[in-house]
Amino acid sequence: MTAPVIVRAEAIPVSLPLARPQLMGGSQRFTHSESLVVRLETDSGLVGWGEASAAPTMTGETLPGMKLVADRVLLPVLERAPLIERATIERRLDRAIPGNSAAKCALNVALYDLLGRHYKVPVHALLGGLARTCVPVMHLLANATIDEDLDEAVRKQAEGIRLFKVKAGVKPVVDEIAMLAELRARLGPAAMLCADANTGMGLQDACDYACAAASAGLLFFEQPLPDHDLEGMIKVAQAGSTPTCADESAHDIDHIIAWQRAGAISGVNLKTIKLGGIAGLMRAAIVSGQLGLKINLACKAGESSIGTAALVHLGYTVPNLDWGITPSSQYLAKDIVRAPLRPVDGSIPVPMGDGLGVDVDETAVEHFRIAV
Numbered sequence: 001m002t003a004p005v006i007v008r009a010e011a012i013p014v015s016l017p018l019a020r021p022q023l024m025g026g027s028q029r030f031t032h033s034e035s036l037v038v039r040l041e042t043d044s045g046l047v048g049w050g051e052a053s054a055a056p057t058m059t060g061e062t063l064p065g066m067k068l069v070a071d072r073v074l075l076p077v078l079e080r081a082p083l084i085e086r087a088t089i090e091r092r093l094d095r096a097i098p099g100n101s102a103a104k105c106a107l108n109v110a111l112y113d114l115l116g117r118h119y120k121v122p123v124h125a126l127l128g129g130l131a132r133t134c135v136p137v138m139h140l141l142a143n144a145t146i147d148e149d150l151d152e153a154v155r156k157q158a159e160g161i162r163l164f165k166v167k168a169g170v171k172p173v174v175d176e177i178a179m180l181a182e183l184r185a186r187l188g189p190a191a192m193l194c195a196d197a198n199t200g201m202g203l204q205d206a207c208d209y210a211c212a213a214a215s216a217g218l219l220f221f222e223q224p225l226p227d228h229d230l231e232g233m234i235k236v237a238q239a240g241s242t243p244t245c246a247d248e249s250a251h252d253i254d255h256i257i258a259w260q261r262a263g264a265i266s267g268v269n270l271k272t273i274k275l276g277g278i279a280g281l282m283r284a285a286i287v288s289g290q291l292g293l294k295i296n297l298a299c300k301a302g303e304s305s306i307g308t309a310a311l312v313h314l315g316y317t318v319p320n321l322d323w324g325i326t327p328s329s330q331y332l333a334k335d336i337v338r339a340p341l342r343p344v345d346g347s348i349p350v351p352m353g354d355g356l357g358v359d360v361d362e363t364a365v366e367h368f369r370i371a372v
């Protein structure tokens with residue numbers, strides 16, 4: 001049997017509507033999520049899909065920039081490339097242009113989807129098999145008011161969710177500290193709570209929050225300060241007993257190692273868009289485990305079930321999954337796969353179909369395609 005080669009490769013910018021606007025640290029308000037979707041086709045007729053959310057504050061890449069890099073630099077590398085030589089293809093992609101981790105992520109995920117379809121196995125089998133029987137799903141609370149967050153948390157807990165993340169750095173810090181205590185009182189001791197300020201806090205507020213959060217039993221406090229502020233993050237880590245977590249600061253494995261060695265973090269948020277896709281995230285998860293860091297695997301807000309599927313396969317296969325997974329497709333008003341992946345009793349069942357195991361609706365992809 002001759003190995004299939006890639007004969008068509010397309011990068012498609014999409015804008016997907018969120019079911020509800022979301023607030024991020026610093027009071028940014030999002031109503032839509034922008035992603036680059038990649039469609040690859042082989043001469044054997046297989047089609048594979050990948051996705052990467054555009055997150056300029058996370059990777060420095062905008063959607064138009066990702067599309068341009070994909071069209072001009074990355075996709076030409078795939079022309080007539082033998083599919084089964086994925087690692088060789090990715091070395092060529094990395095040599096073609098430094099950085100651009102999100103654009104590379106969309107291609108990487110599509111390559112894994114295609115490989116799984118070629119070998120007729122799920123991506124988790126390509127990654128070495130299952131390491132656990134469930135992947136705890138974190139639910140994001142990002143409403144305009146604290147009362148809405150509290151009510152939503154109680155509803156989600158009744159659906160089986162055990163991990164909750166609140167947004168911090170949006171409202172006055174005293175209100176956010178009071179909200180944590182209220183949330184703990186409403187959800188009880190078994191719920192796992194964490195907070196993410198998305199770089200939106202000042203040092204004093206962050207230290208105050210870290211101290212106060214300990215009494216609410218906060219699992220971790222994520223990225224209170226700007227991504228370059230290592231000294232500040234060390235102070236937050238020393239301010240209280242709340243474990244600190246890097247997200248925007250954890251650009252790559254080198255940053256993860258440096259921040260761990262500096263004593264700034266107890267854990268790290270790993271995203272496929274920061275690490276270049278499935279292969280890069282797996283490497284980072286293994287290194288983080290060796291360093292004694294806890295990990296959470298996360299999509300950027302509003303990725304479709306393509307991005308969620310990649311995250312779920314990784315969640316089932318990384319060596320340690322201390323802080324669960326944070327998919328985001330459940331916050332979309334419309335998805336681009338026929339059977340969107342959804343949490344069931346606090347986990348997402350492992351997709352058993354070939355490749356990513358999701359069936360992309362090409363009509364929906366076209367519907368949400370935008371010009372950039």
Ligand SMILES: [Mg+2]
Nearest residue numbers: 196222247269
């Ligand atoms: Mg974060």
